[in-house]
Amino acid sequence: MTKFDDKLVIVTGAGSGIGRATAIRFAKYGARVVTSDLNKDTAQDTVATIEATGGRAYPYAVDVSDDAAMTAFAATVYDEHGAPDVLINNAGYTTAGPFLGHSVADWDRIMGVNFWGVVHGSKLFGRQMIDAGRGGRILNVTSPAAVLPIPLSTAYCTSKAAAQMLTECLRLEFAGTGVGVTAVLPAFINTGFYPNAQIVGLDEQQGIRGRNISVLAAGLVARSPETVARNIVRIAERNPAVAPTPFEARLACTAGRVSPGGARLAARFMDIEGLLGTAERFVPDAILRRLDAAAARAVAARD
DSSP states (O other): OOTTTTOEEEEETTTSHHHHHHHHHHHHTTOEEEEEESSHHHHHHHHHHHHHTTOEEEEEEOOTTOHHHHHHHHHHHHHHHOSOSEEEEOOOOOEESOGGGOOHHHHHHHHIIIIIHHHHHHHHHHHHHHHHTSOEEEEEEOOGGGTSOOTTOHHHHHHHHHHHHHHHHHHHHHTTTTEEEEEEEEOSBOSSTTTTOEEOSSOHHHHHHHHHHHHHHHHHHOBOHHHHHHHHHHHHHHOOSEEEESHHHHHHHHHHHHOHHHHHHHHHTTOHHHHHHHHHHHSOHHHHHHHHHHHHHHHHHHO
């Protein structure tokens, strides 16, 4: 028996990456897992993996940014499974590119998923938990980007900062209800997040080059989604207020809190657009194209 035996766990963005690994991990510990994703096929793939090892899971398709869709989803889950014991608001989306290149529609989309998705999930399922009177856990997956500026990621950082503050405020509001609320800040994780990023305000060649660099860097230095999933299960048991994970994320968040100026200075050296511009000025185009081709092959081999 484990703490999560027969508990109902809801994971958004469970079709891939951290969400998928987290759903599988909770199922391993006996939980009944609702796997939701924008794409029902990927949610079903996660369910198939869970069921192959004797676990219990149920796939749903939902757009977390859509209030009406989330309201219907929450009602359906309650009717079919009851109130959840654990909610993992994990669904996420990112863009990459300069602030001046982002349209209002770009901002609406990223805030819709990364911020409003957390609002909808926390409100709807938080109400179910409180009304059920059993307590529960809400874990909102934010990011060290909530406290650390990242070049060409202004929209992403802003959306995660909003979700971070929402989470910290909710912990205060839900105090005394038995529902704990935690911000989980994963970093340096090798998922499909980077190749799926929308490139905004950069020319096509720069966008492809920057994406390949990001994917290769993630493959070389990042941890696996399973590492974060293990930690998320532990975090759900402990109920801390803020939980950067893994160790590198704790270091990054601490550095950002202790020395914001130092964090901004370090971030300037992460400016992909500036690095690409320098490379394009001083490295012959033929060599850059050969490097692009090699990077693309390496990225394809990792997929």
